[in-house]
Amino acid sequence: MSDLLAVSDLRVTLATSRGPADALREIGFSMARGDTVGLIGESGCGKSMTALALMGLLPEGARVSGSIRLQDQELVGLPESEYCRVRGNRIGMVFQEPMTALNPLHTIGRQIGESLRLHKGLSGPAARAQALRLLERVQLPQAAQRLDAYPHQLSGGQRQRVVIAIALACGPDLLVADEPTTALDVTIQREVLDLIRELVREDGMGLLLISHDLGVMADTVQRLLVMYGGTVVESGPTAAVFERLAHPYSRGLFAARPRIGLPRGTRLATIPGRVPELADLPLGCPFADRCALVVDECRRALPALDEVGPGHAVRCIRWKDVAKA
Amino acid sequence: MNAPGMDGTSQPPLLEVRDVHQVYRLPRERLFAPRPSVQALAGVSFTLHRGRSLGIVGESGSGKSTLARLVMALEHPSAGQVRFEGRDLAALDAGALRRARAGFQMVFQDPYGSLDPRRKVLQTVAEPLAVLHGAGRAEQRERAAEALDAVGLRSADLDKYPHEFSGGQRQRIAIARALITRPQLIVADEPVSALDVSVQAQVLNLMQDLQDRFGVTYLFISHDLAVVDLVCDEVIVLQQGRIVEQGAPEQLFHAPQHPYTQRLLAAVPGRGAVAAA
Numbered sequence: 001m002s003d004l005l006a007v008s009d010l011r012v013t014l015a016t017s018r019g020p021a022d023a024l025r026e027i028g029f030s031m032a033r034g035d036t037v038g039l040i041g042e043s044g045c046g047k048s049m050t051a052l053a054l055m056g057l058l059p060e061g062a063r064v065s066g067s068i069r070l071q072d073q074e075l076v077g078l079p080e081s082e083y084c085r086v087r088g089n090r091i092g093m094v095f096q097e098p099m100t101a102l103n104p105l106h107t108i109g110r111q112i113g114e115s116l117r118l119h120k121g122l123s124g125p126a127a128r129a130q131a132l133r134l135l136e137r138v139q140l141p142q143a144a145q146r147l148d149a150y151p152h153q154l155s156g157g158q159r160q161r162v163v164i165a166i167a168l169a170c171g172p173d174l175l176v177a178d179e180p181t182t183a184l185d186v187t188i189q190r191e192v193l194d195l196i197r198e199l200v201r202e203d204g205m206g207l208l209l210i211s212h213d214l215g216v217m218a219d220t221v222q223r224l225l226v227m228y229g230g231t232v233v234e235s236g237p238t239a240a241v242f243e244r245l246a247h248p249y250s251r252g253l254f255a256a257r258p259r260i261g262l263p264r265g266t267r268l269a270t271i272p273g274r275v276p277e278l279a280d281l282p283l284g285c286p287f288a289d290r291c292a293l294v295v296d297e298c299r300r301a302l303p304a305l306d307e308v309g310p311g312h313a314v315r316c317i318r319w320k321d322v323a324k325a
Numbered sequence: 326m327n328a329p330g331m332d333g334t335s336q337p338p339l340l341e342v343r344d345v346h347q348v349y350r351l352p353r354e355r356l357f358a359p360r361p362s363v364q365a366l367a368g369v370s371f372t373l374h375r376g377r378s379l380g381i382v383g384e385s386g387s388g389k390s391t392l393a394r395l396v397m398a399l400e401h402p403s404a405g406q407v408r409f410e411g412r413d414l415a416a417l418d419a420g421a422l423r424r425a426r427a428g429f430q431m432v433f434q435d436p437y438g439s440l441d442p443r444r445k446v447l448q449t450v451a452e453p454l455a456v457l458h459g460a461g462r463a464e465q466r467e468r469a470a471e472a473l474d475a476v477g478l479r480s481a482d483l484d485k486y487p488h489e490f491s492g493g494q495r496q497r498i499a500i501a502r503a504l505i506t507r508p509q510l511i512v513a514d515e516p517v518s519a520l521d522v523s524v525q526a527q528v529l530n531l532m533q534d535l536q537d538r539f540g541v542t543y544l545f546i547s548h549d550l551a552v553v554d555l556v557c558d559e560v561i562v563l564q565q566g567r568i569v570e571q572g573a574p575e576q577l578f579h580a581p582q583h584p585y586t587q588r589l590l591a592a593v594p595g596r597g598a599v600a601a602a
Contacts, residue, residue, distance in 0.1 A: 042521035042522065042523060042524075043492075043521055156385070185384035185385055185548065186384070186548065186550075186589060186592040186593060186594075187384065187588055187589065187592040188384075189592065189594065190591075190592040190594070193594070212521065212522065213594060213595075214522075214595060215593065215594030215595025216594045216595065217595070218594070218595035219594050219595050252523060253522055253523060256522050256523045256525070256526035257522050257526075257551075258525075258526070258529065258549070258551040258552050258554070258555045259551050260550055260551045260554045260578050260590075260593065261554070261578070261579075262551075262554065262555050264554075264555065264556075264557070264558065264574065264575075265533060265555075266555060267530050267533065268526035268529060268530055268555075269526065270523060270526045270527045270530065271523040274491050274493075275491075275521075
């Protein structure tokens with residue numbers, strides 16, 4: 001199989017006080033080496049849960065079904081001891097908040113070297129030398145002096161570069177970045193995104209980028225998955241998704257976003273109602289309660305993904321009417 | 326409704342910040358070393374007229390939040406003056422400052438951190454009234470219900486706790502709390518950055534509606550240029566405690582003069598792709 005990552009019919013069931021509840025339903029996508037894929041959605045849509053499922057880091061008591069294949073290996077049902085050999089080794093992770101992702105008590109050289117010692121069996125000095133090369137690759141200024149620095153001695157942007165260096169240490173096949181620039185200033189955000197894009201291109205890794213920011217997605221990924229209520233409601237090439245906005249939710253999300261150049265005092269389009277809880281999703285389309293085009297049939301079952309263009313699918317039974325609305 | 330800027334000539338401007346400097350002394354690094362200091366603001370001046378909105382943009386460390394604290398009289402400047410309705414806030418005695426505080430209120434960034442989880446909405450929203458005016462229970466409840474109504478919540482919500490609300494609703498509660506003293510000025514420090522896009526739109530619309538209805542003046546601090554462009558009549562760009570550019574948003578964002586403003590604009594993600602779609 002040529003796919004680097006193939007997720008199909010992924011379902012995550014959480015144990016809640018009212019019994020089991022599906023937090024993720026029918027999630028499927030695949031990516032090849034060098035592909036960049038974005039998961040976009042608002043809080044509680046299940047994008048981070050999807051990332052956690054990939055990395056085998058779901059909360060206690062969560063049941064996973066379906067399939068997550070990383071090259072030839074099935075990750076669903078993999079014992080924890082074997083998952084440890086995948087995580088940080090074949091899948092690298094970059095988290096949102098670089099201050100909490102780093103250990104304040106260890107030097108950054110030691111933290112970068114950790115996975116090299118663990119996964120690759122490198123000796124202390126060899127790991128340190130490799131850590132220095134990694135810091136140079138993520139363009140941390142004065143890398144040699146910074147090996148012995150502690151996280152608090154670095155700025156937010158520099159810390160995020162260190163987190164990226166850790167993620168890259170073992171030469172992963174797949175890089176999962178969950179809101180990697182949300183905590184950073186815009187100019188630093190731009191630098192960090194450029195860096196991630198460049199590293200992905202050079203190494204030919206796959207990039208799964210998770211973000212709530214449409215602009216970040218437009219700049220960074222080739223394919224976009226729009227998530228809502230624990231499922232993918234629209235997926236396709238980024239430009240096609242932006243152009244078509246085939247799902248009513250994609251459309252609402254896009255219209256609600258302030259853009260530079262709107263006349264002062266413009267009222268933004270809003271989506272009435274609120275996001276459903278992941279632990280308490282309706283049976284049918286999760287967007288039904290907030291959708292202007294809703295009909296009874298929407299609530300009966302989760303709509304299937306319909307092809308609306310090349311590689312572009314939407315989970316809405318009324319997608320043909322969306323463009324007219 | 327106020328006619329924006331019309332009364333600026335006859336009365337003093339609502340808020341006047343004159344050549345404000347703020348220096349923070351840091352702890353000593355060694356026993357006999359002099360205490361290092363950091364200059365958070367270096368000579369900032371601006372005027373804000375009634376019913377207008379002024380946006381402050383800049384990155385972390387630019388002095389935005391320091392400026393908010395000075396305007397709210399939570400700190401006094403090391404040099405310079407903050408004048409509210411013509412009076413220097415640093416020169417007021419404690420009682421006069423307390424009375425003046427009814428005129429300016431603040432909305433904070435994180436509606437999860439800014440509401441006390443153990444207090445009912447009524448207590449949170451009515452607190453400024455109780456403290457500043459010594460209002461009785463019945464009056465507190467009535468005014469709190471009015472404030473909630475203004476932000477689109479129901480009076481039945483008064484007896485709920487913050488955890489029963491979503492992020493956007495919580496930010497509405499925070500705005501209701503700021504509105505209850507009927508202030509002329511609201512200082513909003515990143516009021517929508519913690520909110521999701523669809524909820525952010527609701528809160529931004531609300532803030533604009535309140536301005537139309539009550540003629541509130543906003544000092545709007547944000548790192549998001551698009552939000553500032555939408556809400557503000559005038560924008561100040563702060564860099565390292567100095568104003569590097571100031572002007573109307575349409576001019577500032579379309580023909581930025583200062584290299585820093587140009588850099589900020591160029592860094593806005595997805596400008597080409599998203600704007601065109």
